[in-house]
Amino acid sequence: MLPLAAIISQVNWAEFLSLITSDSSVAALGLSLRTSMISTVLCVVFGVPMALVLARTDFPGQKLLRALVLLPLVLPPVVGGIALLYTFGRQGLLGTSLEVLGIDIAFSTTAVVIAQTFVALPFLVLSLEGAIRSAGNRYEAVAATLGARPGTVLRRITLPLVLPGLISGMVLSFARALGEFGATLTFAGSLEGVTRTLPLEIYLQRETDPDAAVALSLVLVVVAVLVVGLAHRSRAPGGGAL
Numbered sequence: 001m002l003p004l005a006a007i008i009s010q011v012n013w014a015e016f017l018s019l020i021t022s023d024s025s026v027a028a029l030g031l032s033l034r035t036s037m038i039s040t041v042l043c044v045v046f047g048v049p050m051a052l053v054l055a056r057t058d059f060p061g062q063k064l065l066r067a068l069v070l071l072p073l074v075l076p077p078v079v080g081g082i083a084l085l086y087t088f089g090r091q092g093l094l095g096t097s098l099e100v101l102g103i104d105i106a107f108s109t110t111a112v113v114i115a116q117t118f119v120a121l122p123f124l125v126l127s128l129e130g131a132i133r134s135a136g137n138r139y140e141a142v143a144a145t146l147g148a149r150p151g152t153v154l155r156r157i158t159l160p161l162v163l164p165g166l167i168s169g170m171v172l173s174f175a176r177a178l179g180e181f182g183a184t185l186t187f188a189g190s191l192e193g194v195t196r197t198l199p200l201e202i203y204l205q206r207e208t209d210p211d212a213a214v215a216l217s218l219v220l221v222v223v224a225v226l227v228v229g230l231a232h233r234s235r236a237p238g239g240g241a242l
Contacts, residue, residue: 004221011218012211019215027193028201035109035197036177039116043124043173051128070122080118081186088114111188112195116177123176124169131165175227179220
C-alpha cells in the first residue's frame with residue numbers, strides 16, 4: 001500500500017485533468033487501449049486451443065510444450081522484445097521473407113500488438129487450462145455418447161462451463177497487454193501515435209514532466225484495480241454473468 005499512497009501523495013490535483021488530457025497522453029492512452037483489445041482477441045484465438053490441448057490431451061513432450069507456452073511469464077520483457085525483433089525484424093528469421101512481400105512489422109503498430117500478445121497469452125492459457133481441468137469432462141462425455149459432434153460439444157458445453165475462467169483470463173491478458181513496456185520498447189520503439197503506448201509515455205514524461213508521469217501512473221493504477229476486481233468477480237460463484 002505504501003507505493004500506492006506515495007503516488008497519490010505526489011499527484012498535482014490542481015492540474016490533473018489537463019495532465020492526462022494532453023495530446024500526447026490521449027494519443028498514448030488511445031493506442032494502448034486499441035492495441036490491448038486486439039491483443040486480447042488474439043490471446044483468445046490462440047489461447048483457447050492451447051488450453052484445450054494442454055488440459056484435455058496427454059502426449060509425449062506435453063510438459064515441455066506447457067513450459068514453452070508459459071515461458072513469457074518468467075522471461076524478462078526486454079529479452080522477449082529482442083527475440084521478437086530477431087524473428088520479425090528486417091534481418092530476422094521471418095522478417096527477411098516478409099520484407100520481400102512488402103510487409104514490415106518491426107517498429108510499427110503491428111509490432112506493438114505482437115509484443116503485447118506475446119507477454120499476455122500465458123495469462124489466458126494458464127487461467128483457462130485450470131478452469132477446464134476443474135470442470136472435468138463428464139458432461140462432454142455424456143454429450144458425445146448422445147451423438148453430439150465435437151464442435152457442438154465445445155460450443156454448447158465446454159465453453160459455457162469454463163466461461164468464468166475464460167473471462168478471467170481475458171481480463172488478466174488485457175491488463176498485462178495494457179501495462180507492457182519492455183518488449184514493446186525493444187521491438188516496436190517509441191513513435192508518438194504509432195508505437196508509443198501509455199507506459200512508454202509515462203517513462204518519457206518522467207524526465208521532462210514528472211507531474212504528468214505521476215498523473216498518468218495513477219490512471220494505470222486505477223485501471224489495474226478495476227481489472228483485478230473484474231478478474232476476481234469472474235472467478236466468484238455466478239461470475240459467468242459478468
